[in-house]
Amino acid sequence: MSRQMGDSHRRFLQTMMVNGIVDEQGARTLYQHCCETHNTQYAPDKLDEFIDTINSKLQPMFMQIRKGMSEDNGQQYYALVNMAETDVTRMSSDYADNELELFRKTMDLIVGSENGKASSTDILNSADTMTSKKLKKSETEHLLNRLVHDKWLSEKRGEYTLSTRCIIEMEPYIRTMYQDQVKVCQICHNIAFQCQICENPTCGIKIHNPCVARYFKGRSEPRCPACDDFWPHEIPEVRRPKSQSRR
Amino acid sequence: MTQRKRLSTTQSSSQSARQPGTLVAQEEDDDPTFTQPSTSQVQRGLEKLTSAQVDQKTAEVVQYFLVKDQKKIPIRRADLVKHVVKDYRNIYPEIMKRVVRTFDQVFGLKVVEIDTKNHTYILVNKLETVEGASSINSPTNPKMGLLFVILSVIFMKGGVVREGLIWNTLKKLRVDPGEKHEEFGDVKRVVTDEFVRQRYLEYVRIPHTEPAEHEFRWGQRADMEVSKAKILEFMGQLHEQDPQSWSQQYREAHSSPNSTQASTSSQR
Numbered sequence: 094m095s096r097q098m099g100d101s102h103r104r105f106l107q108t109m110m111v112n113g114i115v116d117e118q119g120a121r122t123l124y125q126h127c128c129e130t131h132n133t134q135y136a137p138d139k140l141d142e143f144i145d146t147i148n149s150k151l152q153p154m155f156m157q158i159r160k161g162m163s164e165d166n167g168q169q170y171y172a173l174v175n176m177a178e179t180d181v182t183r184m185s186s187d188y189a190d191n192e193l194e195l196f197r198k199t200m201d202l203i204v205g206s207e208n209g210k211a212s213s214t215d216i217l218n219s220a221d222t223m224t225s226k227k228l229k230k231s232e233t234e235h236l237l238n239r240l241v242h243d244k245w246l247s248e249k250r251g252e253y254t255l256s257t258r259c260i261i262e263m264e265p266y267i268r269t270m271y272q273d274q275v276k277v278c279q280i281c282h283n284i285a286f287q288c289q290i291c292e293n294p295t296c297g298i299k300i301h302n303p304c305v306a307r308y309f310k311g312r313s314e315p316r317c318p319a320c321d322d323f324w325p326h327e328i329p330e331v332r333r334p335k336s337q338s339r340r
Numbered sequence: 341m342t343q344r345k346r347l348s349t350t351q352s353s354s355q356s357a358r359q360p361g362t363l364v365a366q367e368e369d370d371d372p373t374f375t376q377p378s379t380s381q382v383q384r385g386l387e388k389l390t391s392a393q394v395d396q397k398t399a400e401v402v403q404y405f406l407v408k409d410q411k412k413i414p415i416r417r418a419d420l421v422k423h424v425v426k427d428y429r430n431i432y433p434e435i436m437k438r439v440v441r442t443f444d445q446v447f448g449l450k451v452v453e454i455d456t457k458n459h460t461y462i463l464v465n466k467l468e469t470v471e472g473a474s475s476i477n478s479p480t481n482p483k484m485g486l487l488f489v490i491l492s493v494i495f496m497k498g499g500v501v502r503e504g505l506i507w508n509t510l511k512k513l514r515v516d517p518g519e520k521h522e523e524f525g526d527v528k529r530v531v532t533d534e535f536v537r538q539r540y541l542e543y544v545r546i547p548h549t550e551p552a553e554h555e556f557r558w559g560q561r562a563d564m565e566v567s568k569a570k571i572l573e574f575m576g577q578l579h580e581q582d583p584q585s586w587s588q589q590y591r592e593a594h595s596s597p598n599s600t601q602a603s604t605s606s607q608r
């Protein structure tokens with residue numbers, strides 16, 4: 094087992110520290126770039142081994158490069174996560190206490206919702222119930238922009254979801270904090286926020302939209318993988334990974 | 341906040357050190373209590389600790405460095421001891437030895453003491469700059485772009501310029517230090533405070549000027565991290581001119597320690 098880190102590993106890690114998260118294609122390109130830059134052997138199928146080597150050295154620092162799926166497009170992503178601080182305090186060097194409170198409230202809304210989303214109106218309303226120093230409407234809006242910019246939240250048409258980075262990084266925190274509410278995808282067993290739900294009241298399993306697309310692809314009559322009831326939702330198309338996107 | 345569960349105990353000490361970003365640099369000075377322990381003190385201290393405890397403390401110090409470095413804030417030994425090292429101060433030299441080794445072997449970063457009197461440290465990249473890799477030498481982040489322009493002007497003008505020249509240059513690029521900028525906010529504050537605290541720039545009052553006038557120089561971090569050859573390349577592209585035509589700058593760019601350091605560090 095080659096467990097020694099070289100400059101190619103160090104360069105890969107440094108880039109991960111700057112970006113926080115890369116998609117699988119981006120990680121492959123970066124892996125190749127790092128190997129070529131430092132004249133070390135590049136094996137296209139050895140990306141995960143390469144990352145394992147880095148992880149073995151990161152582990153004593155309570156850090157890890159972790160793989161996860163985007164709920165949006167089903168693609169794999171790699172995120173550098175900090176396990177020493179898996180809870181929201183990880184963000185405390187960048188955000189003030191009342192800003193963190195609003196982020197927690199937003200998480201509450203998202204986790205508690207059926208579709209894994211929170212509207213800006215709901216978030217603004219929840220700002221009125223803050224116990225720490227209240228945020229003005231404009232401050233809340235500015236904060237939401239910052240959270241999107243820093244890749245903790247994603248926004249589409251006034252609705253907010255947890256970003257892929259946030260889900261990968263905070264999964265242990267979310268599982269602990271929202272034990273009773275958190276839903277797990279029947280197919281990939283990861284936490285599911287944006288998903289389809291079986292309508293059989295005694296079943297009610299959840300499947301991520303991209304997992305739905307892959308699971309039901311080519312089946313003439315979609316049936317729930319758990320209870321075998323008819324699956325009444327629209328089956329999304331399998332999205333092909335774009336090789337350019339880095340986010 | 342009250343219901344928060346800690347998933348690990350490791351963070352408690354480093355967490356308490358965290359403050360909202362803008363306050364971090366102005367932590368009070370109370371170093372006098374700290375004196376470097378002797379070798380025998382360290383030895384005795386280590387005997388009382390398990391290796392897991394020492395590893396744990398090392399990891400906390402590494403984390404502290406990384407958080408500060410993300411904002412490019414220099415780390416003061418006084419703050420480090422007070423907020424993170426705490427009860428382990430009697431083995432401080434041993435912990436720092438491990439921290440330095442970890443940054444070198446795992447992260448490819450070098451811990452540099454930039455102020456030996458106040459014991460202030462920064463992290464410097466040991467890996468050679470390659471196209472598209474380092475944020476400062478090929479700036480994609482707008483703030484780094486702004487900094488790169490300022491460093492370029494200073495370098496091309498021989499190492500020191502009056503502030504008026506910088507403000508005029510920026511105005512030509514539609515970045516007016518007197519107005520709130522969409523991306524940078526208070527431009528003057530970013531340039532004369534943020535970049536200065538990060539040690540990218542020096543901003544010093546010119547003696548006997550009334551009203552006060554200041555001049556800019558490269559800061560220590562810029563000396564270590566920014567490639568002058570890259571700056572010349574950038575100027576060459578901007579003016580469609582061969583970088584070698586600025587003969588004095590070209591000579592400096594290709595003889596300065598940071599360009600040679602970069603080329604020797606890639607293979608270790």
Ligand SMILES: [Zn+2]
Pocket residue numbers: 278279280281282283300301304
């Ligand atoms: Zn799934």
Ligand SMILES: [Zn+2]
Pocket residue numbers: 291292293296297298317318319320321322
């Ligand atoms: Zn079902």
